[in-house]
Amino acid sequence: MKISVITATYNSEANVATAMESLTSQTYPQIETVVIDGGSTDNTISVVKQNFKKNLKIISERDRGIYDALNKGINNASGHIIGFVHSDDLLASSTILSDIAKIFDEENIDGVYGDLQYVDKEDTSKIIRYWKSQPFASDLLGKGWMPAHPTLFLRKEVYEKHGLFNLDYRIAADYDFMLRIFQDTTLKFKYLPKVITKMRVGGASNRSLKNIKLKSAEDFRALKSNGIKNPYLALAWKNLSKLEQFFVKH
Template identity: 55%
Template sequence: MKVSIITATYNSESTIADTIDSLEEQTYQNIEYIIIDGASKDSTLNVIESNSTRVSTLISESDKGIYDALNKGIEAATGDIVGFLHSDDLLAYPEAISDLVETLKKGDSEAVYADLEYVSKEDTTKVVRKWTSGQYEQQKLRSGWMPPHPTFFMKRDLYLKYGLFNLDYKIAADYDSILRYLWVNNVTASYLPKVVTKMRVGGASNRSLANIMEKTKEDIQALKDNQLFWPSALFIKNVSKIPQFFKR
């Protein structure tokens, strides 16, 4: 199986080398690595060119934000499976992609996901929070459950069939897409009980109080748009994050 991995960058010079290094270390060979850059004004492109031997496609042009860039990546992809590696994230170990592919094959499923660690922005060996996903049950989505999107890999033809990221969402397009794929369209998913992605803290959704409020507003809209009862789902979704700070 060919795996297309998409990274969206914009002025990412301080973190992109680590991201690329984690991709370079992957033992899985059939990887198509696509980087979509939003016309960075810093040295991001120079860092990419100096550190990567596995980039298949590099596009640098202005866009409408990260979800627009990821959509461009999906459209450019030629792999059987598509996943995302954000420009300040890391693949946790060299066999991460191999394990994801093997789990998808064994489960005879259409998507696969795993666990995620939030790590310190300055020291990626320091775990701030661990997101343990658990086995997939579609009904969990009623209670606000979702897999960590950076660990979610799905067959490319399903992205084209069920739609790409909805650009009406500025922060929660990933949540909307997960609900659309798993809840509305019954995509089958398998769970790999390993941490495959490390995410630096300080992402767009929790960068400020205003962003948290906007994220909550968009989460509600995503639940409504995908025919899920939002008051209970949103409450449980937020409360369920609390134990993650103690699972390190």
């Protein structure tokens, strides 16, 4: 069972090596890496190539942003399972893809997700926030719940059924997509109670007050367009639930 891991890059030479090393260190043998580069002018592509000798696809051209890049990655992925490792992120352990593949192999599952650690930009062993997830239940969506998107691995058929990321969203297309798939009662999801991904702090959605306001506005639009009841309440719960992430460390 091949796993395709998509990485979107743009002038990412400072951190992309860590992301790539977390992939090359995996014990699982059947990994395809798909790098979608936005036309970097630094050494990003060279750094990527230094880490891979096989099973690497690179597309480097201008795009319409992160979600356009991820859509290109999905369209060019040949794996049975698709996941993401963003250029500032890294997989938490060398066995995590083997753990994920085992669940897909042994259970009738469409998607697997787990926990995420926000880590210091320079010292990735320093935990800033801990996004601990939980087993899925349909009523959680109305409480603003969602798994951490970078930890979500899906069968390719899920994208074939539900489509790609909606480029009308600048920051919340992943939330919109997850609301679509988690409302599909024919799909089955499994929570893996392990840290799958480490994410450096300073992502697009929380980089500035302007982006935080945009994220909330787009989250509300996604809740409303996907038919979630009481979207104002769901958005409030979604934002409040993040507070505990600063106190939970494991």
